[in-house]
Amino acid sequence: MSWAWRFGMIILTGVPAIVGGGLFYSIFDSWNAVIAWEVILIVLMGTVIIRGGKSAASSH
Numbered sequence: 001m002s003w004a005w006r007f008g009m010i011i012l013t014g015v016p017a018i019v020g021g022g023l024f025y026s027i028f029d030s031w032n033a034v035i036a037w038e039v040i041l042i043v044l045m046g047t048v049i050i051r052g053g054k055s056a057a058s059s060h
Contacts, residue, residue, distance in 0.1 A: 005048075005052065006052075009045060013045045017041050018035075020041070021034045021037060
């Protein structure tokens with residue numbers, strides 16, 4: 001995939017990271033829950049970005 005797609009996916013992950021982090025902190029009142037949420041997002045988006053880059057056909 002192109003760098004623009006990868007960069008867009010990283011930006012797209014920022015919204016759930018910020019909103020979800022605040023939500024998790026307000027529900028659990030613990031930074032451990034927030035860190036766990038952020039790690040889950042990093043793993044999921046890393047997987048999407050890596051698989052998206054390998055399975056995509058060349059646009060040229």
